[in-house]
Amino acid sequence: KVxxxxxxxxxxxxxxxxxxxRASACRNKVPEFIIELLKQGKxxxxxxxxxxxxxxxxxxxxxxxxxxxxxDNIHYANLLRGKANYYIDLYSYSLSIKSKEAAFYFAKxxxxxxxxxxxxxxxxxxxxxxxAHNYTLLGLMETYNQKPNEAFKYLFKAKHILATITKxxxxxxxxxxxxxxxxxxxxxxxxxxxxxxxxxxxxKQAVVTNKESIPYFLEYIQHLNLNSKALRDPYFIxxxxxxxxxxVRLYQDTQNKNYIDSAFVFADKSKQLSLLVHxxxxxxxxxxxxxxxxxxxxxxxxxxNTNEFDKIDTLKTKIKRDLKTLSLTNLQHNIKNNEAIICxxxxxPNLDNGLLAAFVITKNTKELIILEDPYDSEITTTAITHxxxxxxxxDSLPAAFNKFSYSVYNRYFKPxxxxxxxxxxxxxxxxxxxxxxxxFEILTTTENKTNSYLNNNYLLTKYxxxxxLSATIGWEQNYKASLNNNTIKILAPKLTKxxxxxxxxxxxxxxxxxxxxxxxxLITQSLATDxxxxxxxxxAIIQLYTHSTIDQNNESNSKIYFSDRPLNMSExxxxxxxxxxxxxxxxxxxxxxxxxxxxxxxxxxALFYAGxxxxxxxxxxxxxxxxxxxxxxFYDYLAQGNNKAIALQKAKLDFIxxxxxxxxxxxxxxxxxxxxxxxxxIEKKQxxxxxxxxxxxxxxxxxxxx
Numbered sequence: 001k002v003x004x005x006x007x008x009x010x011x012x013x014x015x016x017x018x019x020x021x022r023a024s025a026c027r028n029k030v031p032e033f034i035i036e037l038l039k040q041g042k043x044x045x046x047x048x049x050x051x052x053x054x055x056x057x058x059x060x061x062x063x064x065x066x067x068x069x070x071x072d073n074i075h076y077a078n079l080l081r082g083k084a085n086y087y088i089d090l091y092s093y094s095l096s097i098k099s100k101e102a103a104f105y106f107a108k109x110x111x112x113x114x115x116x117x118x119x120x121x122x123x124x125x126x127x128x129x130x131x132a133h134n135y136t137l138l139g140l141m142e143t144y145n146q147k148p149n150e151a152f153k154y155l156f157k158a159k160h161i162l163a164t165i166t167k168x169x170x171x172x173x174x175x176x177x178x179x180x181x182x183x184x185x186x187x188x189x190x191x192x193x194x195x196x197x198x199x200x201x202x203x204k205q206a207v208v209t210n211k212e213s214i215p216y217f218l219e220y221i222q223h224l225n226l227n228s229k230a231l232r233d234p235y236f237i238x239x240x241x242x243x244x245x246x247x248v249r250l251y252q253d254t255q256n257k258n259y260i261d262s263a264f265v266f267a268d269k270s271k272q273l274s275l276l277v278h279x280x281x282x283x284x285x286x287x288x289x290x291x292x293x294x295x296x297x298x299x300x301x302x303x304x305n306t307n308e309f310d311k312i313d314t315l316k317t318k319i320k321r322d323l324k325t326l327s328l329t330n331l332q333h334n335i336k337n338n339e340a341i342i343c344x345x346x347x348x349p350n351l352d353n354g355l356l357a358a359f360v361i362t363k364n365t366k367e368l369i370i371l372e373d374p375y376d377s378e379i380t381t382t383a384i385t386h387x388x389x390x391x392x393x394x395d396s397l398p399a400a401f402n403k404f405s406y407s408v409y410n411r412y413f414k415p416x417x418x419x420x421x422x423x424x425x426x427x428x429x430x431x432x433x434x435x436x437x438x439x440f441e442i443l444t445t446t447e448n449k450t451n452s453y454l455n456n457n458y459l460l461t462k463y464x465x466x467x468x469l470s471a472t473i474g475w476e477q478n479y480k481a482s483l484n485n486n487t488i489k490i491l492a493p494k495l496t497k498x499x500x501x502x503x504x505x506x507x508x509x510x511x512x513x514x515x516x517x518x519x520x521x522l523i524t525q526s527l528a529t530d531x532x533x534x535x536x537x538x539x540a541i542i543q544l545y546t547h548s549t550i551d552q553n554n555e556s557n558s559k560i561y562f563s564d565r566p567l568n569m570s571e572x573x574x575x576x577x578x579x580x581x582x583x584x585x586x587x588x589x590x591x592x593x594x595x596x597x598x599x600x601x602x603x604x605x606a607l608f609y610a611g612x613x614x615x616x617x618x619x620x621x622x623x624x625x626x627x628x629x630x631x632x633x634f635y636d637y638l639a640q641g642n643n644k645a646i647a648l649q650k651a652k653l654d655f656i657x658x659x660x661x662x663x664x665x666x667x668x669x670x671x672x673x674x675x676x677x678x679x680x681x682i683e684k685k686q687x688x689x690x691x692x693x694x695x696x697x698x699x700x701x702x703x704x705x706x
Contacts, residue, residue: 019061020079026054047093051086058083074130077119081134084112088137092144106145113138129175132161136182139189148193155189158182166216176220183213187242200253207246210239240270245347248357251368260368261328264359264471267345268326271430271470326472328366334475337363338423342416343430343471344371356432358412360419369416389438390620393666399451401665402444409443413459426464426645426677430471439619439672440465441652442665453663464649466673469608486580486680487519488635489534492545493526493563500561501624506545506585509628513543513635518683528562532575541581541680543631548586548603560586560603572606580680581644582607583616583634585627604674614644614675626667630655639684645677 030038031053037046062079069075087109094102113134120130139155142148159182166175190206193199217239247263250256326334335341343359358369389408392401412435420427429440441460448456459465468475492510495502507524514522523530526546534540544560551557559566584603604617616634630651637647648671655668662668 017061019057019064020082023054023057023061023082026050026057044097048090051090051093055083055086058086072119072122074120074123077116077123077130080112080116080119081130081137084109084116084134085137087112088141088144091141095144106141109141110138113141127161127164129162129165129178132158132165132175132182133178135161136178136185139182140185143185143188143192146192146196148189148196151185151189151192155182155186159186176216179216180213180220183209183216183239200250203246203250203253207243210243210246213239238270240266241346241348244270244345244357245355248347248355248368248370252370257366260359260366263345263347263357263368264328264343264361264366267343267347267357267359268471270345272472326475328361331361331471331475332363332366335361335363335428336426338425339363339428340420340424340426341428341430341468341471344412344432344435346432346434356434358416360416362419362421362424365419367416367419369419371412371415389442390666393664396664398453398664399449401453402448402450402456405442405444405456406447408438409445409459413440413443424463426466428466428468430468437619439665439669441649442669453665454660458665460649460652460669464643464645464677466645466648466675466677468674469605486539486541486682487521487537488513488517488541488543488682489537490514490520490522490543490545491526491531491534491562492522492524493561494524495547495561495563497563498547498561498566500547503545503547503624503627505625505628506631509632510543510545512632516684517635517639518685525563527564528567528571531560531562531567535575535577535579535582538578540579541583541682542579543583543585545585545627548584550602558603560584569603569606572603572610575610577607577610577612579612580676581614581616582612583631584618585622585631586618608675612675614673614677616644616648616671616673618670619672620666620670622670623667626655626662626670629659630668630671635682638680639682641679643677643679644673648673 030050034046034050034053037049058079062076062083065073065076065079087105091102091105091109093099094105117131117134120128120134124130135154135158139151139153139158142151142154159179162175162179162182166179186209187206190202190209194202194206244263244266247259247266251259251263331341339362341359341361343361345357345359347355347357356371358371360367360369389401389404392404427440431438441458443459445457445459445462490510490513492503492507510522510524514520523534526544531542531544535542546561548560549558549566558569560569561567602617604615607615633651633654634647637650638644642650652668652671656663659667
């Protein structure tokens with residue numbers, strides 16, 4: 001509907017804007033006649049018809065804009081670019097189906113962009129966002145046209161204009177967004193040029209260009225406070241990850257081990273980037289006491305308030321200072337002779353389809369192994385992300401599980417196995433996004449074709465395994481001084497208010513732990529405030545038996561239940577965690593929302609944002625009885641002086657041995673240890689030893705009397 005001002009006889013909004021809005025709406029809502037074509041199986045005709053349908057709306061918008069504003073103006077120039085954008089789609093599609101119309105669409109596209117540039121230059125100047133936008137898209141078009149040199153010409157023009165008009169440290173603008181898009185398209189051009197020439201200089205130039213983009217990338221994600229949404233947006237490729245991929249490719253082509261160091265540094269920066277951004281934002285949440293989700297909104301008033309904006313600017317500086325990484329040399333100095341680090345990293349140099357790299361680091365060696373082209377395997381990290389393995393366990397399909405587990409082992413672990421000599425007993429796993437849901441303990445090292453879980457040679461039998469979010473942050477946590485004289489705070493809330501099971505086996509185990517260990521306190525009516533209070537204590541191990549629910553679409557809605565109320569995951573960001581160990585005996589506490597390049601947003605990660613040293617959490621829903629048995633054995637082995645990783649390994653191995661009826665790995669492999677593995681000193685109550693001693697004396701006396 002077109003609204004009029006009755007007295008002035010003018011449009012309330014320009015009619016060309018209505019047609020432009022209608023064109024935009026067609027991107028999301030498919031017209032009926034297009035749906036009919038799809039029903040008839042005419043996908044090609046439907047695609048072309050839809051694009052041309054949208055272009056027709058732009059033609060109408062251009063007609064009315066020219067009629068209402070006869071002189072050249074920015075509205076007309078922007079409409080020309082909007083129309084040209086759809087000709088790019090038609091051009092790329094025509095290339096993909098090898099249509100003769102491709103040349104027509106290319107010429108039409110270039111004509112529209114050139115005309116738009118001429119109008120903007122006439123109305124404004126050559127250093128204008130609109131001109132840069134047109135150059136950026138012309139560069140993309142030339143990459144489709146397989147002409148990287150032409151693409152570079154346009155993209156470097158766009159980059160120069162945008163770098164000039166984009167001021168660092170100021171309120172975030174569309175210039176930042178477009179500049180990052182320009183850098184992305186430059187990567188496409190570098191990839192094309194390298195493919196055509198196989199010249200290593202191209203890779204080195206790409207490294208320099210991507211390093212140049214880092215300040216703008218950091219500025220963008222920090223000022224927008226999108227909870228790393230920018231990292232998930234394909235148009236804003238994480239430059240740390242891209243640079244890591246370029247160094248991986250350089251190592252592949254040269255075998256120069258210096259490139260391993262460089263690749264690892266940038267891969268680890270990518271892993272810790274999200275963690276650091278969230279960690280800094282959490283201090284802002286506490287300071288300003290504002291809702292996290294409101295802060296994430298682009299329309300939040302925060303950015304119109306100078307004082308609050310200054311606070312974000314201060315945090316931005318702090319993040320840049322904190323974004324440092326351990327070198328491989330320093331990392332090797334920190335690990336022990338019987339330890340190895342395996343860091344899986346998605347390397348996206350925008351060359352072909354990307355790579356999955358594994359960095360293998362021991363005290364004396366460092367190796368880089370290329371594991372896969374992610375799109376060239378039936379068993380890929382994408383398949384693992386979709387949790388095929390857990391489905392096989394849940395449905396109790398031993399033969400299918402054995403085959404899948406052994407295939408994953410062959411794909412992701414066997415290629416690096418030769419680097420790990422017999423002295424290695426403990427593995428630190430730093431998973432990429434796809435492997436984040438996969439417990440490495442259940443990889444089978446030999447093929448088992450039977451329809452049984454028995455006789456599987458699990459990786460668990462050979463190694464104690466723990467996990468890290470990133471190498472730098474992991475070792476900052478991992479080498480904190482161990483605390484002595486620890487207390488154990490057992491929180492076992494009653495959940496009848498929420499109509500949830502009271503976990504009878506876990507409640508029984510909570511009582512047994514309370515009676516067994518010194519400095520132990522059982523809190524049965526655990527409130528959310530009790531968790532906050534105890535988790536902030538310097539020497540309190542937190543053992544929590546409860547329920548949790550996970551919302552993978554919105555991590556703030558994920559909850560851990562206490563007697564009075566559920567505690568939202570977003571509330572953890574505000575806490576100050578000082579506990580040497582938080583053991584979350586609750587379902588799916590390691591599940592969550594996937595971050596691009598950086599694993600998941602879950603309770604484990606949230607606790608690390610708040611300062612946790614180590615966390616034991618669960619991959620999936622856990623069994624009450626199994627949880628009780630494994631936690632009991634875990635604390636027994638801790639009390640014997642074992643570190644946390646070995647204690648958890650031995651607890652699981654004991655469970656397998658003593659419970660053959662529960663040999664499905666779903667039962668015993670749910671819990672994972674992330675972070676610090678050091679020993680924690682806990683002691684059993686002395687009267688237990690006294691009772692044992694008296695029993696021995698009594699039995700000896702009876703024997704002698706007989």
